[in-house]
Every structure is written in C-alpha cells, then in structure tokens.
Amino acid sequence: MRRPIAQSRIVRKILLTGARITSEMLEEKAGGIPGGWGKPPTARQELWHQALPAETRSAAEPIWQIDPATLKEMFFIWKITGVLDQLALVDPILADVCNQILEEQLEEAGFKVD
C-alpha cells in the first residue's frame, strides 16, 4: 500500500503547514540529506528561514507566509468539491482528521459548506 503514504505526506502538509508542501529533506528526523554542509543543520534552519529577504518568509517555519483567510478559502474549495471524500476512499483515518480540522476552521471563518 504505497499510495496512502504518498497522499498522506502531501495532504497532511498542505493542511497543517499552511497550504505548502515543505521540505523535510534537510532535517535529521526525516532521514535527511547531509549535503555539502556536513551534519544536517536542523538547529540552524530556523535562523536560516529568518535570514531570507523575501517579505513572505516565515520565521521558524519552512513555508511562505499565507493569510489565514486565504487558507480557509482553499479548505472551503476542497470541502465542497469532494476532495476529502476522495481521500476517505483511500485513507479514512487521515480523512477524518482532516475533516475535523477543516470543519472547525471553516465554521470559525463563517463558511457554509452545505
């Protein structure tokens, strides 16, 4: 069963890290890649994220900044177009978790999903 691994990686990341698929490649815990810089520089990565001149840098997170409202708009699209129903067909547990997060967030934002 390889498919759920693939989709759980992506769906979980998009949901939980702010609509971004982010890198874990340099992190030790992800079996990271010790590149030209010797040991995985996990500890320094937080600082490196702040050492970015782009305005949408996100301190301490390997993501670009995104407006919470924007994120909820995307959740709304996923919810009403049945993306999570499709997810439930291959990974019901993950779909449950995602649904719960989505519903809370959408309710908070005042979206009607029906």
Added chain:
Amino acid sequence: MPSQDILVIGGGPAGLEAARSIADLGYRAILVEKRDRLGGTPDEAGYAALTPDLRNAEEAMNEMIARVQNNPNVELHLGATVVDAKGQAPDFTVTIKNAKESKQVNVGAVIICTGFQHFDPGRETQKYGYYEFPDVITLVDCEKMLKAHRVVRPSTGEPPERVCFIQCVGSRDRRIGNEYCSKVCCGIASKEAIEIKQQLPNAKVFIFYIDMRMYGYWENEIYWPAQEKYKVNYVKGIATEILQRDGKLLVRGEDTTMRRPFEIPMDLVVLSVGMEPSAGTREMAKIFGLKQNKYKFIETIGGALDTVSTTVPGVFAAGACTGPADLEDSISAAGLAAVKAISTVRQAETVKA
C-alpha cells in the same frame, strides 16, 4: 455565359491525367501550373523511380507531359496561379495571374489537382534533429541521391555503411495533429531501401516502423523482395531520438518485438516524411469556398462511391489535395474527375438545348 471549357489547376500527375482525359474526350482543358514546368512533385523533388514498379520517374513523367504539352485541346498557363473565382457551374469566371498579367477565363467546371507537400521534419521538434545533423535526411533527399547514383553521408561525401529509415515522421502522430496514415511512405521507404542496396550492396539497411502498411500488391512487389532478395532489416518499434556521437548518429528507440530499448549507430538516417496539404491546396480551397477537413485537405462529399466531388457543385478535386494518395489513386481519381467535369458541362448544354 455557360462554358464547356474545363479548368484544371495543378500540373502534377493528377492534373496532367485530368487534362489529357478531357482532351481525349474532345473537350478543352485550361491547365494552370504555378511552376514554369509541368511534372509536379515527382519532377520538383527529383524522384528517381516510381513506386511500386521502380520505373524511371523522369521518363514516366515526360510521357505524361508530352500527351498534354502540344495537345490542341489543352491551353497551358505555366508560371501562373488562380487568384480569384466567381460564379457557379457551368459558368465560372476565374482570374489567372502570371508574372506579367491577369487574365479572366470562363469555364463550366473546375478540377483541382494541387496535391500535397512533404511534412517538414523541423516540426517534429526535439526528436530527429533534421536541421541539426547533416546526415539526417528525408525520403525526398534520398530520392535525389538515388537519382544521382550518389548515396552519401552529406557530412563527409562518403557512402554510408549503415543506413536506417524511420517511418511515420509527421504521420499517425496525435501530438502534432496528424493522426492519419500517409499511405505511401512504407512503400517508398522499402523501395528506396532496395535501391540503396542495388547501388551500395555492402551497406546495411534498417527500417524502423510502427507497422508496415504495404497495400495490395506492394506486399509482393516491394516488401518481400526487400527482405528476401536485398536483406533489408525491418525492426518493429519507433525511434524516439537521434543523437550525434563519435562522428556517427546514434538512433535511440524501443524494439517492441524484443521489448527492450535500443541504441544503434548509423551513418545516414532517412526520415519517412508524410503528406500534408500543399499551400496551393489550402489556397484553392479558400478561393473556391470548398470545405476542408481538419487537416486542411479538401473534403470530398461522395464517400466511397464518389471520391472527387466537393462541397461546391462543378468543382472537383483529385489526387493528394483530398488526402494522402499514391500515384495509382491520384491517376484514377483524375480520370474520374475529368468524366464528372465533362458530365457537368454536357448536362448544362443539354438543358440549354
């Protein structure tokens, strides 16, 4: 005013046959050809031999031309094109223009024989490097070499030791929009492979194909002799790219019989380019208001039982302007178009009487 003259546009095999048939049946043909000489693509591209009978192309075309050139029933306009058409059968007014002047003629029916053009392999981007590598040539280039008895690698001028043909370049290809089979390339490639072996008996010749489409008697006339007598190697599988390495061409692809990829060094690669409507065909369709199919060939409306009538009554189309066609098809359709055009002007005459 209704006319009994018939306009034939295009002086290739189909146009020559249509004009000759009209003249033989006692009517007058006005033949317009944009080049300064007759003979069409076989002459322009310098074909060595005709498919499938390997008859000398120049000699065969000269015979066809001779029947038309000094024929009192054929009015010739060389170096001229049709630039405008008005009216309807049997009363068309057509403007013919040459370098010096424009002239209007009155005709009762029209036969379009403007043919095809060879697919430009530059459109198969990223695959075969026709414009990149001197030793990648087309079937047409190969005909020129065969005619001159100088099959050589353009990069060195030396005869090749290993030659391959790649089939379906510009045909049966959804990606570039040409889903159709060009019908003749399998036969022509096999014919050229035989001729190469006749001229260079020590060369190794390969043909990479999707499937070999050898219609009717071509199977016995070309396909089996190529394999049995001339030892041409047929490899099922399409070549996907050509690279240059160590002064040779490296042909990559997949052998679908053996189910494995191949990389074979070659000295000369011949792309079996297919047929597309010529610029003249597209232009005439516009001038006469004829429906074209999605590939811009002129559409004939009679299905299997009438291969020459178009969407405009009194305007007929014959040969490769209606779709990929071999010589046999083109000549047959030209005769039929001549008969139908004559029938159109005769009926008009009968009604008038």
Added chain:
Amino acid sequence: MSYVPVEEIIKSQKTPGFKTTPEEAPTEDFHDILFQLEKEGELIVQRVPEPYLEVPTKYGRKKKIPLQKTWHHKSCGQCGHIPGYSTSIFWINRKLGFDYIDPRDQTSCTAWNYYASATSNAPAQAAVAIRNFSSAYETGYFPIIHCGTSFGHYKEVRHELLHHHELRRQVRDIMERLGKKLVLPEEIVHYSEWVYAIRDRIAEHQVIDMSNITATVHPACHYHKLVEEDAVYDPEIYGAQRTAIVTGTLKALGINVKDYSTWFDCCGFGFRHILVSRDFSRSFAVQRKIEVMKEEVNPDVTVTHDTGCVTTLDQSQFAARAHGRKVGIPVMSDSQIAALAMGAHPYKVLQLHWHNTDNKPFFEKLGIDWKKKWQEFEEAVEKIKSGEKEYLTWEDADA
C-alpha cells in the same frame, strides 16, 4: 552519369532552418476562445500590463510577457528547499526598479497532490487555480508563476475551463460563494519566460564575467511538455527545434552552454516517484542526468527552472558521491545565475547554503571569495540569533 553534388544541395536546403508558421499550428490559439468567452460574459480576462515584451512560441505565435506590475505565485516546494530561487527573482525585480507583489493571498496550486495521489478532481483543481488568479486580478498585478508544475497545470486547467461550460459554471458558483470572479489571465507566464524576455537588460547590468563558465541546461518537463504550444521557442536558439528557455538567458550572460545527450529526459522527480519511490528518483537523476553531463561535458554548473528539477538534480548527488561515483555538478535556477551575474550575494540572496552539491569550485572559477561571503552571511545570522535583528532585510542583503 554526370556528377551531382547532392550533399551540397541537401545542406543548402537545410541552411535557412525551420520556419514556424502560426497557420500550420496543430493546436488552436486559446486566445480566440478566451476572448470569445469574455465577450459572452462567461469570464474576465486579465490583460498583460503595458509595456509588455513579446517572445516567440513553439508554432511561431507571440506571447506577451509583462515587464513589471507582477504578482508572484511562489512554489510550495521552494520555501524549504531552495528559497533563493524566489528571492533571486525578487532581487532582480528590485535591482531593475520593477514594481511587483510578493502576495500572502496565494495558495499552493495543489497539482502535486493531484498528480501524485489522484485525491482531487477537476472542479477542485480549477477552483484553486481561479481563486489564485482572481486574487491577483483584485490587486491589479499580473500573475507570474515560479513553479514549472503550477505553470503546466494551470495551462491544463485553462484548457479544461475554455472547453467545458459545465466546469466554468461550477467554478463560477464556487467563486461567487467566495466573493470572487472567474478570472483568467491573458497569458499564463512562467518566471523563466520573464527572465528570458529581459535577458538583455540583465546582461546590461552584469558585473561578473561568466565567459569562462560552461553550463548544461535541463528544461523542465512541465514547462515544455505540457500544453507545449505556448512555451518559448526561438529561431535564434537551437533553430527553434527545442525550447530556448534558460539557454537563451545563459547565452546572453556569456556562458558557454553545452549539449548532452539526455537533455530531453526528466530530472528524476517524476511526481509520484519522488514520493513513493525516491530511490528511483535519486538513481535516475544521477545516472541519466548528472553522470551523463559529467561524462559528456563536465560543466561547471547545470541550470534549470523548476523547483522539483533544481532540488532533485541537486539533492540526489550525495548518495552517489558516497559511493565514489562521478558526480559533483552544482545546480541552480536561471534566476539565481542571473542574479549572481548582476552582483547578488551568493548566500543572502541566492541562498546557496540550502543547496547540497559543493559549489565552491564554481565560485572560485568566477573569482568570488566564497569564504568572505559565507562569513558575511554568518554575521547576519548572528544578528538575528542575538535578537539585534528580526529578519534579513533587502538592505541587509545588499550590504
């Protein structure tokens, strides 16, 4: 039989090269449908802001590329892998005095999820795309896409929307509930097309001579193999026989671009492969790309223009290196190379410390003192660590 110089005849026939003619294009011009639907009130078309530049595309049509007033649709794979890819784009904009927006009102295109897991559907993908386009439209800035995947995917979404009334209706309904409109831009523009279009301007601002550099180019599959008709093909580059993107930019910078036999192959990323069969990706990147480049060209750098390609080619070399194989080609995006040529800082702007393959020999060949530059970056990081500064600013980046 008289001698005929057939080889000369054939060569001279080829000399003028291939001519692209829009009339012979095998595909429709999507603009015709786009503007017709606009006329019918089905959608809004956001025009490319003037003054724009024009670049030639595969079938000889022209594509409008905005110079500035651009809205930067960033890639969701860049932030944690190669953020310098985006910062370099912004830096070039700033250096040339161009107005742009780096928006927060932008989501992932979610195409990676769609392609790799199939847990999405046409209305969802189209609605995510249009939500982003609509957000750009609201700002009055024109979208420019950083990611090859998003670029290719959005063009597929455009095709679906232009041909399916029902899909347009579904997306319009969703947008209405979000208080947005169904907006499509007049052109879907990849950032590398912008870099390509302004390559001469970039070259005018070049401060680092790169004429001793040899590079190979990897054109991204999702750039030139998906909806290929509006990818840049230029008769001046490869005779329009393959995409001119990246190569044209490098040539303008005086870099010696060399060919290698597997240029058409994927970088190894392959969508599903990088997720479910990463070893395959790594092997492919090394064996089909990096080792071939090394053996045939031995370049100083290889340059590409998509998030997945930069990361896969770069971050796949470590394992092969451990096995003593012939690897070790630094990998960068065209935006990073262009910014470097214009004098951008290799760590503060290009952010090359996120990259994996050793690029120090490359810097040494260019005469750039990487030790000094690294020290400058470390000092900037120290200031953040000590709380003296919160972030690295654009001013810091150029200090």
